[in-house]
Amino acid sequence: MSKEPVAVVGIGQTKHVAARRDVSIAGLVREAALRALQDAELTWADVDAVVIGKAPDFFEGVMMPELYLADALGAVGKPMLRVHTAGSVGGSTALVAANLVAARVHGTVLTLAFEKQSESNAMWGLSLPIPFQQPLLAGAGGFFAPHVRAYMRRSGAPDTVGSLVAYKDRRNALKNPCAHLHEHDITLEKVQASPMLWDPIRYSETCPSSDGACAMVLTDRAGAARAPRPPAWMLGGAMRSEPTLFAGKDFVSPQAGKDCAADVYRQAGIADPRRDIDAVEMYVPFSWYEPMWLENLGFAEEGEGWKLTESGVTELDGDLPVNMSGGVLSTNPIGASGMIRFAEAALQVRGLAGEHQVDGARKVLGHAYGGGSQFFSMWLVGSQPPGS
């Protein structure tokens, strides 16, 4: 059973901001979709199906918004799927779309993810009480802070590493015109002096709350051959899930993340990720997750991830750049954040990342996670088609 190779030929994002009061939800998603179609030099008529994702419907207060968005996304008369896998949803959505092409069900698929957080209050959406369940405690930061603390204790990492990540990502964001936070006067001292929110996570080590959308046009080999600009080829993609709460769970380095990465590397023929992969867009909503995920994804031995960060390896001009776009720390329209990682990975191997382009990026990993480190989705894209 051979799969159809999947190519990314169009990418579009909105300029992410705290509140897009000038557009409706439909207007927001249409902006990203049109930009992706423009990049691919295709029209709505060329799209066979639409796959859309976002995080909880409670964030905007619209139940199953794909129904309302069918008109705006040119989906009328077409198949439309709506994916929701918590924070990993942007990645999962892209993978569901990619499977439609890989299975030869459709030739060209538009996939899109969004969040218009200004329409509601995400902190509230995340904090509704659930009987007999551990509360998530004031959004996500309260849940993740103890796991960061556990990482610091286990690895012996100095408590300066988190601020290094934030300082790097916010500087990278200055080179990305779509990024939400453009802190032109950012300094390491400012990050370190920012208020402590959930010890050890400081204000400047925390993702913002953004409005934004990201879209991609995925197509088959024939579609890629017609594409006006270089395609990114999907070399591997996988999803893994595990329960959020159970006694045996390793919150610092969840097994689902390791298994997901291993599956992607197997598909893509990656023997040594540190050597074979040129750059990574990973889901880092709180700065300390960079060293944590470096280990989880196999770029560093257990307890050694922080050393890569500290020695500058993950800087834009380092040996393994991480979050060239500025990452989730600079832009977080939650439902779209995973797809932005996937799309930024594709931009890099297409050589179209502009000022935040990494020279010679040929294989780049896009990574997303969600829930209480419960859901993982990843893809590896390359400048050359699979098998070449």
Place this chain on the structure above:
Amino acid sequence: MTREIAVVAFAQTDHRRSTEESSEVEMLMPVLHEVLDRTGLKTADIGFTCSGSSDYLAGRAFSFTLALDGVGAWPPISESHVEMDGAWALYEAWTKLLTGDADTALVYSYGKCSPGSVRDVLTRQLDPYYVAPLWPDAVALAALQAQALIDAGDTDEPALAAVGARSRADAAANPHAQLAGRVPQGDYVVRPLRTGDCPPIGDGAAAVVLAAGERARELCERPAWIRGIDHRIEAHALGVRDLTDSPSTRLAAEKAGAFEGPVDTAELHAPFSAQEVVLRKALRLGDGVRVNPSGGALAAHPVMAAGLIRIGEAAARIHRGESDRALAHATSGPCLQQNLVAVLEGDPR
């Protein structure tokens, strides 16, 4: 050469007006165990898992993340979720099996309507700026559709009453149904729809196992092969749609190959009696086709599971040898906005 994929097992809860005493996970677990037991598979044997549900029924964000615990997701599993009826989760799983990445898939969905007012909840599906603030509820919108059909001369109130009566009479043979037997047509809820034209409000869950090729034959004596499956969406705004017709159903049926041969059974997801009239026309179903032998959505309507149940019921008839070629349909959105059609076949006997 595309892979052959079949529904090899189906299980559902008894659908009930309220399941206050149990959580979603507790409602779901017996169904998951039952469907796996039918195939002898364990969670760890399943190649891909996909579910369908909606946060709005539970009234909180990420409600599906806890349901996953009921699957037994350790060691980590390959898994995904659609915020849609489980029929679309089955579609995603079917795609995954087609790629060859997995040979078996577990699909499940669930809906508890009892915690809130489902009529009010479903208004939140509508255009959030222009329509939802007016709170037009699902029954009112379905009544618009029914009146449009009556005005067009496609049906009348006695004919609609007959749809309700037939569904509930058939449901008498379905141990899982919520409403069965003689049910009076009742008073008007929203003219021209009476209580007998509307689905019961209820809680329930369903699960299906899919398998590819030889694996399907190992797991099931008579697999229900998915010969085709497709889904299409229409415009959201009711003002730009002809409510007496369902072009998306017709197109999905065409793409699924429904018109390439006669079907003997059709399980239609028509929560309101008048919607069966629309679907029969779009799907060109003659009087010889057995429609909703399970009682359909008028006998049990756990939102988000009712569409998957149609596929499961159609497949189960093939498993039992009561059907050779069956059509299953699922819908989503107000007035049949989005529709999925699957064509299932058993091996020749």
